[in-house]
Amino acid sequence: xxxxxxxxxxxxxxxxxxxxxxxxxxxxxxxxxxxxxxxxxxxxxxxxxxxxxxxxxxxxxxxxxxxxxxxxxxxxxxxxxxxxxxxxxxxxxxxxxxxxxxxxxxxxxxxxxxxxxxxxxxxxxxxxxxxxxxxxxxxxxxxxxxxxxxxxxxxxxxxxxxxxxxxxxxxxxxxxxxxxxxxxxxxxxxxxxxxxxxxxxxxxxxxxxxxxxxxx
Numbered sequence: 001x002x003x004x005x006x007x008x009x010x011x012x013x014x015x016x017x018x019x020x021x022x023x024x025x026x027x028x029x030x031x032x033x034x035x036x037x038x039x040x041x042x043x044x045x046x047x048x049x050x051x052x053x054x055x056x057x058x059x060x061x062x063x064x065x066x067x068x069x070x071x072x073x074x075x076x077x078x079x080x081x082x083x084x085x086x087x088x089x090x091x092x093x094x095x096x097x098x099x100x101x102x103x104x105x106x107x108x109x110x111x112x113x114x115x116x117x118x119x120x121x122x123x124x125x126x127x128x129x130x131x132x133x134x135x136x137x138x139x140x141x142x143x144x145x146x147x148x149x150x151x152x153x154x155x156x157x158x159x160x161x162x163x164x165x166x167x168x169x170x171x172x173x174x175x176x177x178x179x180x181x182x183x184x185x186x187x188x189x190x191x192x193x194x195x196x197x198x199x200x201x202x203x204x205x206x207x208x209x210x211x212x213x214x215x216x
Contacts, residue, residue: 006055010034015042015057016203022058022188029053030118032125039146039153042203042210044187049112059203062193064184069173070197078163079170084141085134086171092123092130095142099156111156119155122146131168133159141165143172145184151213152176153185169196182213 004013006028018024024043028034030053038044038055047054071079078084096119100111122128127148133141141164143157152172159165173184183206186198201209 010037012038012041012043012055016059018057018059022056023054024057025055026052028055030114032118032121032127035118035122035146036127036148039148039151040210040214042185042206044153044155045115046110046187047112048110056187058188060200061203061206062186062189062198062200063206063209064169064173064186064193064196064198066173066177066181066184068197068199069170069177070195071170075163075166075170079167083135084164084167085137086167087132087134088175089123089130090132091139091142092128092144093120094139095130095132095144095158096120096156098139098142098158098160099144102158102160119144119146131172133164133168135161135164141168143168149214150179150181151183151185151210152181154187166196173197182209 003019003023004025006025010033013025015024030045043055043057045053046056096111096116100116119128127146128144129147130144131142132139140161141159143154143165145155146153157165157168176184186193
């Protein structure tokens with residue numbers, strides 16, 4: 001296997017030619033055209049400040065099928081209390097800024113300034129969606145991701161109070177289920193998302209879902 005260096009040409013190598021950990025290529029840019037091409041092929045950027053842009057396509061793929069979101073009994077009680085208010089696309093920049101600052105405070109961030117600007121541009125052009133969770137009119141949690149066709153590619157989430165990001169994810173899954181979305185791409189494994197219904201699927205299955213969601 002090899003790690004490919006991208007040129008100015010808008011093209012990516014076959015994702016199945018990448019490394020075992022999913023690393024496929026480096027270089028290129030974060031233009032809207034390149035990002036849309038990447039996501040349409042199951043590829044996403046993930047790198048640290050000061051590094052070249054790294055492009056990944058993990059195999060197998062960690063996803064949530066909207067109709068398989070797991071809602072615990074305790075979470076159902078919290079939802080019934082209606083303590084939180086959830087909105088869509090009300091404060092995209094606020095969500096991505098919170099995701100960036102939370103990661104900087106805890107573990108360093110892969111949401112570089114260039115990444116932030118690129119996803120705000122996707123949002124302004126209708127290709128990114130945020131979910132906000134409010135408590136007493138304060139933004140306390142949320143998530144954002146890329147939308148192409150009936151595929152949602154989750155990027156990051158944050159929570160400043162318990163369960164705020166879970167509420168956002170559950171609400172997103174319920175809306176996407178109604179709209180017949182194929183999946184929420186979680187990209188890489190976490191125990192937290194597994195507890196909410198995410199699972200690994202073979203890459204061939206992921207590709208088939210990706211094709212249905214975008215082209216059918």
